[in-house]
Each structure stands twice: as structure tokens, then as C-alpha cells.
Amino acid sequence: MDGQLAIDVAGLTKTYGTFTAVDNLDLKVKKGEFMGLLGPNGAGKSTTLKSVSGLIRPTSGQILINGIDSQKNHRKALARVGCVIETPEFYRGYTPAELMEYAGRIYGLNKTETAIRARDVLEEVKMWEWRNKPIGEFSKGMRQRVALAQALLPNPEVIILDEPTSGLDPRGMIEIRQTLNSLKKRDRSLLISTHILKEVSEMCGTVTMINHGKVVTTGDVASLIHQSAMTDAGSVEIELRTLKDMTPAFITDLGGCAGVKNTEKMGSREVKVVFSGTDEDQASLVDVVYRYDLRLLGMTEKGADIEKLYMNLTKGEKASVQ
Amino acid sequence: MIGRNKQANAGGTFNDYSDTDYSATDEEAHRSTEYQLPSSVNQMLTVTKATLKLFSKSYTFITLTALVLLIPLLVYAGLLDFVLGDDMSVYDPGDYAATLLGALPVFIALIPAAVMSKLIPSEFRDRTAYLSLALPQSRASFFFGKFLAGMLVQIFVFTLAYGVIALVTSLEIGSLDGGAVLLAFAITIIGGFAISATVYALSTFMKKGSALLLFLLFYMVIPAVMILIDANTVFSDIIGGFIDNAQYLPPIAGDVATFTLGTPYELMSPVYFYSMLVENSGITLFNYNSVLDMGVYAVWGAAFLLLGLYRFERREM
Numbered sequence: 352m353d354g355q356l357a358i359d360v361a362g363l364t365k366t367y368g369t370f371t372a373v374d375n376l377d378l379k380v381k382k383g384e385f386m387g388l389l390g391p392n393g394a395g396k397s398t399t400l401k402s403v404s405g406l407i408r409p410t411s412g413q414i415l416i417n418g419i420d421s422q423k424n425h426r427k428a429l430a431r432v433g434c435v436i437e438t439p440e441f442y443r444g445y446t447p448a449e450l451m452e453y454a455g456r457i458y459g460l461n462k463t464e465t466a467i468r469a470r471d472v473l474e475e476v477k478m479w480e481w482r483n484k485p486i487g488e489f490s491k492g493m494r495q496r497v498a499l500a501q502a503l504l505p506n507p508e509v510i511i512l513d514e515p516t517s518g519l520d521p522r523g524m525i526e527i528r529q530t531l532n533s534l535k536k537r538d539r540s541l542l543i544s545t546h547i548l549k550e551v552s553e554m555c556g557t558v559t560m561i562n563h564g565k566v567v568t569t570g571d572v573a574s575l576i577h578q579s580a581m582t583d584a585g586s587v588e589i590e591l592r593t594l595k596d597m598t599p600a601f602i603t604d605l606g607g608c609a610g611v612k613n614t615e616k617m618g619s620r621e622v623k624v625v626f627s628g629t630d631e632d633q634a635s636l637v638d639v640v641y642r643y644d645l646r647l648l649g650m651t652e653k654g655a656d657i658e659k660l661y662m663n664l665t666k667g668e669k670a671s672v673q
Numbered sequence: 674m675i676g677r678n679k680q681a682n683a684g685g686t687f688n689d690y691s692d693t694d695y696s697a698t699d700e701e702a703h704r705s706t707e708y709q710l711p712s713s714v715n716q717m718l719t720v721t722k723a724t725l726k727l728f729s730k731s732y733t734f735i736t737l738t739a740l741v742l743l744i745p746l747l748v749y750a751g752l753l754d755f756v757l758g759d760d761m762s763v764y765d766p767g768d769y770a771a772t773l774l775g776a777l778p779v780f781i782a783l784i785p786a787a788v789m790s791k792l793i794p795s796e797f798r799d800r801t802a803y804l805s806l807a808l809p810q811s812r813a814s815f816f817f818g819k820f821l822a823g824m825l826v827q828i829f830v831f832t833l834a835y836g837v838i839a840l841v842t843s844l845e846i847g848s849l850d851g852g853a854v855l856l857a858f859a860i861t862i863i864g865g866f867a868i869s870a871t872v873y874a875l876s877t878f879m880k881k882g883s884a885l886l887l888f889l890l891f892y893m894v895i896p897a898v899m900i901l902i903d904a905n906t907v908f909s910d911i912i913g914g915f916i917d918n919a920q921y922l923p924p925i926a927g928d929v930a931t932f933t934l935g936t937p938y939e940l941m942s943p944v945y946f947y948s949m950l951v952e953n954s955g956i957t958l959f960n961y962n963s964v965l966d967m968g969v970y971a972v973w974g975a976a977f978l979l980l981g982l983y984r985f986e987r988r989e990m
Contacts, residue, residue: 404807407989429809430710436807440800442723444730456719457808459708471702474695501804505708537704 356415357382357509357540358403363412365398365564372398374564376412380542380557382508385535387551387558387572388544391665395564396544397437400513403542404434416509430458433502434511438518439494443487447478447497450486451504458505465504472500475530491518499527510534512543516550528554548657552576558657560664567664572657579660580652586612586627588653591636593620594646601643608635620645623653716810720818721825724792728826733787737826740780741834744773745841766849767935770842774834774857774934778927781861782891784830785869786884788823792873793985794882802990812986820873820978824866831861849934856963857933863967864926867974871923874981877988891924920961921969929961 360378364371373395380386390396401407403414405425414421414428421428441450448469455465473479476496481489486497495518502510515531516524524547531541531554545551551558552572559569568575580587591605596619606614610628617623626633640647699705711719728734764772793816796802805815835858842849868891876882899919919925 401990406803406806408987426710426713426809426811429807431707432809434807436803438800439804441804442727442801443799444727449726453719453723454808456711456722457716457810459710464703464706464708467701467703470695471697471704479695498804506704506706 355382356380357384357417358542359415360399360403361413363399363402363414364410365395365402365407366410372564373402373409376561376564376566378559378566378569380509380540382540383535383538384557385531385541385543385555387555388542388561389548389551389558389661390561390567394561396561397513398564399561400436400511400542400544404432404436404511405429406436431505431508432511433505433507433509435495435498435502435515436511436513438491439498441486441494441497443485445486446483447473447486447500448482450497450501454501454504460505468504468506469500472503475503476500477526492520492523495519496523496527499530507539509540509542512541514545515543516545516547548661552657560661562665575660576657577652579656579663586625589624589626589633589636590617590649590651590653591622591624591640592648592650593640594648595644596620597622597645598643601639601645604639604643605636608632608639611636620648710809713811713814717814717818717821720805720810720815721822724819724822725825728822734826737784737787737830738833741830741837744834744837764846765935766842766846767853769846769935770838770849770854771931771935773838773841774931777861777931779892780834781865781927781930782868782924783888784827785865785872786888786891788826789820789869789872790876790884790887791882792819792823793876793981794879797988797990798881800990806990813982816982816985820869823873824869827865827869828862831858831865835861853934857930860926860930860933860963860967863970863974864923864930867923867926867970867977870974870977870981874977874984877981877984895922895924920966923970923973926966926970929963929966932961933963
């Protein structure tokens with residue numbers, strides 16, 4: 352097992368009687384990495400996260416968090432981990448302030464440290480003014496924010512979140528994503544399960560897609576999206592738009608670049624390129640634009656989006672994406 | 674920039690922040706601080722404190738305290754004399770106190786059932802276990818922490834009850850034998866511990882937890898089975914002196930405690946009540962060994978606590 356991994360799951364299997372929820376699953380989250388866990392309903396995402404956070408016992412497999420076996424030493428493994436699993440529920444009589452105090456004491460914060468960190472995390476999730484109100488009176492979205500604050504309280508190195516923006520309005524979703532993105536600067540590792548594909552494409556560098564308890568694909572988000580845009584012949588369509596009109600000489604030079612199979616002029620300032628080269632080759636296309644001083648407006652891979660990737664990999668399942 | 678100094682000077686309490694424009698540097702907000710986990714015992718005590726806080730906001734605790742405070746009310750309103758049909762002013766202090774404690778055989782089952790039966794099931798039913806069990810604490814710390822909180826509530830209630838009864842007795846009749854009171858109190862607490870541990874352990878197998886079911890088990894089912902066995906001469910010939918051995922069962926701890934003080938008017942003793950219904954059974958609890966009784970209750974309680982821990986550690990969300 353690699354010591355540079357924040358989360359290292361090997362051969363995770365969880366069965367309930369004759370039903371296998373997770374089947375020999377491997378999952379590796381590097382330190383400082385943000386990984387999205389995608390899959391349709393019933394794919395095994397929550398079971399995987401519950402196994403990692405110690406809420407359920409795996410039937411077999413090993414789970415290391417920061418190199419510590421979480422099944423043999425739950426306390427030590429989760430000492431630098433913050434979790435929000437499924438819809439958070441709290442003791443009804445509790446206020447956010449009391450919840451922070453409870454969680455803080457468990458993590459080892461003293462009274463002053465808890466007060467400082469609680470202020471910081473509650474402000475971050477916009478719940479500071481509600482700190483002394485009973486959580487039982489909160490909406491689902493507000494409880495979601497409090498749960499996230501509780502997870503961030505002890506400055507965790509690893510954060511495990513199960514649909515953290517569920518129940519939030521669009522503004523709330525954006526604010527939570529901003530909060531989570533700010534953690535990248537602090538070299539935190541994140542494993543997030545979500546149905547919202549935009550969250551994965553905006554926040555995560557890597558993604559693991561699971562279905563029927565097994566890993567379907569895993570890897571760099573950009574590369575997987577790029578692969579999803581490829582045609583059967585192994586090429587992608589790139590649309591180039593410029594500010595100035597494209598000259599025939601430019602089109603000829605473009606067509607002569609490495610990796611370019613075909614060019615098709617769509618307008619005076621737009622061209623479609625059928626491309627099957629490397630990233631270096633793709634960068635060379637931009638060089639040609641600048642050489643002709645055409646002022647590049649945009650360069651997009653047609654069909655390269657995470658929705659297409661998700662739909663391709665979960666064919667036959669009922670859609671559960673947003 | 675928010676005054677971290679201001680907050681630190683004020684001891685880090687929430688109410689120090691009166692303005693709403695929050696900003697803090699990473700250093701001020703301790704965003705890079707690494708914290709050390711406390712010991713399992715400290716975490717257990719944190720759970721105990723958190724559970725006591727929840728109790729203080731619940732009706733169970735207020736109701737139990739109010740019930741205890743009813744005792745002097747019943748005495749001074751003359752209601753107890755009326756109900757018993759007897760002039761209690763002629764009782765000796767021990768018998769008087771034992772009679773005031775006459776409801777103990779009920780409450781020694783009722784209070785543990787009320788306090789303990791839902792502590793664990795509610796964590797799974799209300800899904801608060803998703804929060805608590807995902808924290809870096811062992812399930813054992815959490816299990817024992819909640820149990821300790823429940824026991825502390827019961828110790829408070831029984832201490833209050835004994836205190837009130839001792840005070841009323843000394844005012845009305847005369848002073849009690851302090852040793853007898855302490856012994857009766859110890860039997861009550863240890864018997865209550867055994868019943869609490871049993872209720873707590875059985876609740877780990879239940880989805881919702883039922884105070885009524887568990888109370889009926891201790892107050893009615895177990896004593897009824899005992900009486901029926903004793904009434905059957907075939908069994909009593911084989912087992913011999915079974916009812917003398919019944920004192921070792923935790924549901925009978927209430928009877929043992931009251932008999933330690935004096936001879937109570939056995940209004941609410943399940944042993945006495947059921948024995949009146951069954952022929953060939955004249956049951957009173959005279960031959961008891963309180964020290965041995967407490968030892969058995971303690972072992973009984975510890976065994977059930979371990980059973981409950983075994984089940985809780987394997988229970989899944």
C-alpha cells in the first residue's frame with residue numbers, strides 16, 4: 352500500500368445475505384487530491400463511504416486512511432478525517448454551538464480552540480447567526496451546512512462527503528463548492544459522492560465511477576472527458592473560433608499539423624478540426640492561430656462533457672444526474 | 674479584522690462576537706492546527722456530558738424528579754395514611770421509611786426502563802449515529818458514555834428519593850439507622866445498575882426500544898414466572914427454596930432494599946402481590962444476604978453490559 356495515499360481501499364466487498372452491495376472495489380485517493388465518486392442509485396457509493404468512515408464493517412477488504420488500517424484502529428484512522436454521510440441528523444435539542452463543542456471535544460480541541468474553529472467554520476457555511484438556535488428547527492439545507500461545518504471543524508486532512516449540496520438552493524450549492532475548492536490551497540484530500548456532475552467537473556481532478564458495486568472507470572476527469580468525446584475511430588472534433596477572419600493559408604497550415612485528420616470551415620471565423628493527436632499536438636494548433644495573429648476566441652472539444660461520459664458508462668440504468 | 678485577541682481575552686465564549694463582518698487570517702482561525710485525540714476515557718466522558726445535556730432538555734428527567742417530590746406531598750396531605758388504612762405515626766422509623774419506599778419495587782424497574790430503553794435504539798432510528806459513530810471514537814467509548822449518563826440520572830433520582838424519605842422520616846417519627854439507609858441505598862443503586870444494564874443490552878437488539886415492554890418484563894413477567902414455579906410443588910421439591918433464591922434476581926432488589934430498612938407495607942411489591950394470587954405460596958422476603966445479593970447484581974449487570982457492547986459493536990447503519 353502506498354504511503355502517499357490519503358485513502359487506500361483494496362478489495363472492498365460488502366454483502367448483505369445473498370446481495371453484494373460492493374464487489375471487490377479498489378479506490379485510491381492521493382494526498383491533496385479531490386476525487387468524485389459517481390454512479391447511479393444503488394451503485395454502492397454510500398456503502399463504500401460508510402465502509403471507509405467505519406459506519407459498517409466490510410465483509411472483506413482493507414481500508415487504509417493516511418496509512419492506518421481503519422478496521423483495526425478506527426480512532427487513529429479517523430483522527431484527521433471529517434465526514435458527512437447521507438442526510439445528516441442531529442440531536443434535536445442541540446444547537447450548532449453545542450454540536451461544535453461536542454465534536455470538538457471528541458477530536459481533542461479545548462474550549463478556546465473549539466470557539467475559534469467553530470466561529471470560522473460556521474461563518475464559512477453562513478450559519479454563524481444560527482449558532483444558538485435548535486437544529487431541530489432548521490431546514491434540510493441548513494442542517495447540511497451545519498454538518499459540513501462539523502466535518503471541517505478539526506482541520507481534517509481528509510474529508511469524506513456524501514452529497515454535500517443535497518437540499519441546498521443554487522446559491523448554497525455555489526457557496527459550498529467555493530468552500531470546498533478553497534481547501535485545495537491547503538492540500539486537503541476530498542472524496543465526494545454526488546449526483547451533480549457539474550460538481551465533479553468543477554471541483555474534482557479525478558473521478559471513480561461505480562455501478563453494481565464495481566468500479567467501471569477511474570482516472571483524471573479531463574482525460575476521461577476527452578476519451579468520452581472520441582469517435583469510434585479514436586479522434587475528437589475540435590471547434591476553433593477566432594476574432595479575425597481565417598485565411599486559406601491558415602486553413603492549409605492547420606491541416607498540416609500533426610494529429611489533424613481533417614478540417615472543415617464552418618464560417619469566416621470558425622473551423623472544425625477532426626483531431627487524433629497528443630496534447631502537445633493540440634497545443635500546436637493554438638500556435639498556428641497565434642502565428643497568423645487571428646486572436647483565439649475559443650477552442651472546445653465537441654461532445655466532451657461529463658454528462659456524455661456518465662451516460663456512456665451507465666447505459667441501461669435510470670438517469671439520476673443533474 | 675476580528676479581534677482574536679478580544680476573543681482570547683474573553684475566554685473563547687461565543688457571545689464575544691457582537692459584529693457580523695467576520696474575517697480572520699489562517700493563523701487567527703487556527704486553520705492549520707493539528708489536534709491530538711484525547712484518551713478513550715475522556716471521549717467517553719464527553720459522550721456522557723453530551724447525553725446528560727440532552728436529558729436536561731427532556732421530559733423524562735423532569736417527570737422523574739417531580740415523582741420523587743410527590744412523596745412528601747402524599748405524606749403531609751395525609752393521603753398515605755388514607756390509602757394504607759393505617760396510622761403510620763405509630764410505626765418505628767425503619768418501618769416508616771420502608772413504607773415510604775414502598776413504591777421502590779416498581780420504580781427500580783420503571784426508572785431504568787424509562788431512562789435506558791431508548792438511548793441506543795434512538796441513535797439508529799433518528800440516524801444520529803451517522804454523526805457520532807463517524808467521529809474518531811471507539812464504539813465502546815460511545816456505548817459506555819451513554820450508559821454512564823443514564824446511570825448518573827438514576828443515581829440522582831434515587832439519591833433525591835432517599836434524601837427526601839430520610840428527611841420526612843426524621844421529621845415525623847425519628848432518626849433512621851444511617852447504616853441501614855446506606856445499605857438500602859447501595860442495594861438500590863447496584864440493583865438498578867443490573868436492571869439498567871439488562872434493559873440497555875436488550876435495547877441494542879431493538880429497532881425502536883420500548884420502555885413499557887422492558888418495564889413489564891421486570892415488574893411483571895419475571896416475578897410472575899418465579900411465583901408460578903414456586904407454587905408448583907413438583908418444581909419446588911426439585912429446586913428447593915427457590916423463592917429464597919429469588920432475592921438474587923435484580924427485579925427483587927427493590928424488595929431487598931426496603932426490607933433492609935424495615936418491614937414495609939408491601940403495597941407495590943410484585944413478589945407479595947403475585948403471591949396473594951397463587952395458592953400454596955406465601956412469599957415474604959426474610960432470609961436474604963444483602964452483600965451476596967449486591968455481588969450477584971453487579972456480576973449480572975456486568976455480564977449484560979458486555980452482551981450489549983458485543984451487539985452494539987456489530988450493529989450496522
